[in-house]
Amino acid sequence: MNKEIDEIIKNSESLIEMLQKIQKIDGYLYFERLFYLSEKLDMSLEDIYSTATFYNGFSFNMKGKYQINICLGTVCYVKGSKELSEEISKILNIKDGECTKDGKFSLDTTRCLGCCSMAPVMKINDDIYGFVKKEQVKEILAKYN
Amino acid sequence: MERIRITVGLGSCGIASGAKIVYEALKEKTQKLNVQIVKVGCIGICRYEPIVEIYKDGNRITYINVSEKDVEDIIEKTIKNNEIIESLSLKEENNNILNDPFLKRQTRIVLENCGKINPENIDEYGGYKALRKALKMDKDEIIHEVKESKLRGRGGAGFKTGDKWSLVKASAGDKKYVCCNADEGDPGAFMDRAILEGDPHSVIEAMIIAGYAVGASEGFIYVREEYPLAVERLKVAIKQAQSKKYLGKNILNSGFNFNLELRLGAGAFVCGEETALMASIEGKRGEPRLRPPYPAEKGVYNSPTLLNNVETFANIPIIILNGSAWFNSLGTDKSGGTKVFALGGKIKNTGLVEVPIGTELKEIIYDIGGGIANDKKFKAAQTGGPSGGCIPASLINVKMDYDNLKEIGTMMGSGGLIVTDEDTCMVDIAKFFLDFAVSESCGKCTPCRIGTKRVYEILDKITKGKGTIEDLENLDNLSKHIQATSFCGLGQTATNPVLSTMRYFKEEYISHIVEKKCPAKVCKDLLKYKINKELCKACGLCAKNCPVNAIIKTDDKYEIDESKCIKCGACFNNCHFKAIEKE
Numbered sequence: 001m002n003k004e005i006d007e008i009i010k011n012s013e014s015l016i017e018m019l020q021k022i023q024k025i026d027g028y029l030y031f032e033r034l035f036y037l038s039e040k041l042d043m044s045l046e047d048i049y050s051t052a053t054f055y056n057g058f059s060f061n062m063k064g065k066y067q068i069n070i071c072l073g074t075v076c077y078v079k080g081s082k083e084l085s086e087e088i089s090k091i092l093n094i095k096d097g098e099c100t101k102d103g104k105f106s107l108d109t110t111r112c113l114g115c116c117s118m119a120p121v122m123k124i125n126d127d128i129y130g131f132v133k134k135e136q137v138k139e140i141l142a143k144y145n
Numbered sequence: 146m147e148r149i150r151i152t153v154g155l156g157s158c159g160i161a162s163g164a165k166i167v168y169e170a171l172k173e174k175t176q177k178l179n180v181q182i183v184k185v186g187c188i189g190i191c192r193y194e195p196i197v198e199i200y201k202d203g204n205r206i207t208y209i210n211v212s213e214k215d216v217e218d219i220i221e222k223t224i225k226n227n228e229i230i231e232s233l234s235l236k237e238e239n240n241n242i243l244n245d246p247f248l249k250r251q252t253r254i255v256l257e258n259c260g261k262i263n264p265e266n267i268d269e270y271g272g273y274k275a276l277r278k279a280l281k282m283d284k285d286e287i288i289h290e291v292k293e294s295k296l297r298g299r300g301g302a303g304f305k306t307g308d309k310w311s312l313v314k315a316s317a318g319d320k321k322y323v324c325c326n327a328d329e330g331d332p333g334a335f336m337d338r339a340i341l342e343g344d345p346h347s348v349i350e351a352m353i354i355a356g357y358a359v360g361a362s363e364g365f366i367y368v369r370e371e372y373p374l375a376v377e378r379l380k381v382a383i384k385q386a387q388s389k390k391y392l393g394k395n396i397l398n399s400g401f402n403f404n405l406e407l408r409l410g411a412g413a414f415v416c417g418e419e420t421a422l423m424a425s426i427e428g429k430r431g432e433p434r435l436r437p438p439y440p441a442e443k444g445v446y447n448s449p450t451l452l453n454n455v456e457t458f459a460n461i462p463i464i465i466l467n468g469s470a471w472f473n474s475l476g477t478d479k480s481g482g483t484k485v486f487a488l489g490g491k492i493k494n495t496g497l498v499e500v501p502i503g504t505e506l507k508e509i510i511y512d513i514g515g516g517i518a519n520d521k522k523f524k525a526a527q528t529g530g531p532s533g534g535c536i537p538a539s540l541i542n543v544k545m546d547y548d549n550l551k552e553i554g555t556m557m558g559s560g561g562l563i564v565t566d567e568d569t570c571m572v573d574i575a576k577f578f579l580d581f582a583v584s585e586s587c588g589k590c591t592p593c594r595i596g597t598k599r600v601y602e603i604l605d606k607i608t609k610g611k612g613t614i615e616d617l618e619n620l621d622n623l624s625k626h627i628q629a630t631s632f633c634g635l636g637q638t639a640t641n642p643v644l645s646t647m648r649y650f651k652e653e654y655i656s657h658i659v660e661k662k663c664p665a666k667v668c669k670d671l672l673k674y675k676i677n678k679e680l681c682k683a684c685g686l687c688a689k690n691c692p693v694n695a696i697i698k699t700d701d702k703y704e705i706d707e708s709k710c711i712k713c714g715a716c717f718n719n720c721h722f723k724a725i726e727k728e
């Protein structure tokens with residue numbers, strides 16, 4: 001498993017880039033990998049963590065097979081996206097930042113996906129859904145199995 | 146016969162609407178025809194996506210909201226038989242999207258190519274003519290042109306671009322950098338995304354010109370990772386520019402060398418601030434640092450650095466080509482050219498609007514935006530994102546430029562323009578932005594880290610009906626202190642949304658505090674749900690949907706037990722007879 005990290009270190013320009021690539025492997029930053037990275041870079045684990053925790057883009061919790069992101073940017077907020085996240089919380093019985101027990105879905109909120117004129121917007125992995133109505137949420141989730 | 150060109154809008158928004166499937170279907174079904182299927186960026190009217198346009202015999206026919214099942218029809222009717230499909234057409238003059246009232250009144254310079262050319266094909270961009278011209282000009286002459294154009298930074302503060310360029314040029318140092326701020330942190334603004342996805346070469350060309358003018362040999366584009374498609378298109382564009390020798394060593398045999406690299410953000414609003422951005426480019430925590438020294442003296446890796454926003458750069462090639470006089474004939478005395486606004490919120494026509502600087506807000510909202518959705522009343526427009534403020538209906542004639550907006554307590558910002566109506570609560574909006582500030586404060590300085598939290602708490606109290614009149618004074622005081630004492634621009638502007646809404650909507654704050662009422666009926670804790678007995682048909686649907694069994698049957702009608710009600714709105718949303726009323 002550490003071979004991948006050696007490869008990443010070799011091909012990256014900065015710590016942030018390394019962390020971004022490492023996160024792609026597991027969907028979140030797995031402690032063992034950071035530990036290995038710290039040894040390889042001869043950099044303290046604290047320094048790595050202090051950079052990683054600074055950015056919202058890094059996660060230390062397990063993510064689902066399908067990562068749901070609800071946009072809570074200004075436009076989406078004004079158009080009621082908070083209701084969408086509440087609805088999903090209700091359906092999947094998880095809170096913001098959590099993952100379902102079977103590891104299928106995780107729910108996060110994000111600030112602006114740049115599709116504001118389709119607000120409210122949600123994203124599941126790479127699929128973006130615009131003009132989402134609360135009633136459609138169930139149907140959308142059903143597509144992911 | 147001339148080859149027919151068919152374009153499909155494949156920006157993020159087009160793809161989200163299913164344009165990829167349409168694109169693939171068109172490609173597959175036109176293989177044997179003399180037709181070229183081209184992917185283009187976002188034209189900025191996302192509600193029309195997927196957009197398919199047919200360029201044939203000098204005409205441009207626009208079809209909107211196209212789905213896969215329409216593809217056959219488009220080929221058989223329009224491509225083969227010149228027949229217009231009414232159900233897909235725009236119904237504007239000549240069925241051309243440019244005649245749509247939303248686009249017709251715009252002045253498109255920066256967005257000109259978006260939705261028209263293939264961003265992944267450098268040949269469609271047009272030969273880097275501005276770069277060719279610039280490389281034959283004297284460096285000072287280029288900077289002089291930029292100064293004369295009266296171009297000001299589109300990233301928010303409106304700093305004079307020409308002045309910045311000459312500062313960097315004058316800085317001593319062998320190694321200099323040119324950086325592009327593509328962090329687009331204002332939630333609600335997406336013009337930078339549209340430019341990067343739709344016309345990436347305009348930014349790359351501008352950065353090379355800037356590098357030449359200020360004496361830099363390397364450049365970085367710092368782009369947020371939330372824009373994967375923009376990153377992809379930039380990568381392609383940089384490769385193509387390298388292969389055409391616009392990037393690399395001895396560019397176009399001028400002896401000038403310039404390399405360009407991408408750096409991805411990792412989701413931190415503060416990284417839009419220039420010193421934080423540079424720390425992040427170096428791979429560190431994106432904490433801001435004190436200025437001076439300014440980036441023009443000490444920026445990336447402590448070398449003189451020029452930083453401009455995406456839209457700022459996108460104006461450069463046309464200034465070089467058409468001259469500063471042409472450019473500054475648009476705009477106002479103090480500020481030349483156009484500004485792109487991302488018009489969103491409770492407005493009929495949402496999308497990207499590019500108008501000369503100094504255009505009246507009223508024109509943007511009513512003539513271009515088509516007025517407020519659902520025939521509601523215009524309440525205010527929010528500009529400048531989390532650092533800005535609002536423009537109330539009484540000031541709708543304001544001419545949108547940097548100085549005017551500052552005077553009325555808001556700012557141009559990056560161009561987010563969010564329209565609110567009578568159903569939007571201004572206290573809630575202020576709370577929304579402070580919540581944003583609390584989570585995005587980097588924590589380096591106390592006023593911003595703790596102050597914004599305290600302001601948020603007071604606002605939260607007010608929206609829950611627990612505010613007192615003294616809170617208003619505290620809010621004002623605290624907000625001004627945070628403004629005056631914060632370390633960087635984030636904290637210095639974070640309380641603007643509070644000060645601005647208090648300035649124009651004080652009575653709304655007072656209603657929350659004194660009458661314990663939210664006039665816009667947004668703040669849940671202040672709402673009361675009631676059943677209108679006249680309208681109630683006693684169907685029982687509300688009682689069935691109530692999660693806490695707060696709705697009980699009395700005689701032949703239903704009633705809500707206020708002590709049990711959690712104000713979730715389930716009854717309101719489920720009633721077929723509009724018998725549930727909010728109060």
Ligand SMILES: Cc1cc2nc3c(=O)[nH]c(=O)nc-3n(C[C@H](O)[C@H](O)[C@H](O)COP(=O)(O)O)c2cc1C
Pocket residue numbers: 297298299300301302303304306326327328329330331414415416417418419420452453454455457458559633634635
């Ligand atoms: C908290 C904060 C966030 C910012 N975010 C952005 C941003 O997302 N994009 C941007 O271009 N400028 C942003 N700026 C402004 C930049 O610091 C800088 O002034 C700008 O990129 C300079 O380019 P310009 O002169 O072309 O506008 C931000 C400033 C602050 C204080």
Ligand code: FES
Pocket residue numbers: 071072073074075076077111112113114115116117119121332333334
């Ligand atoms: S605010 Fe949600 S996509 Fe921009």
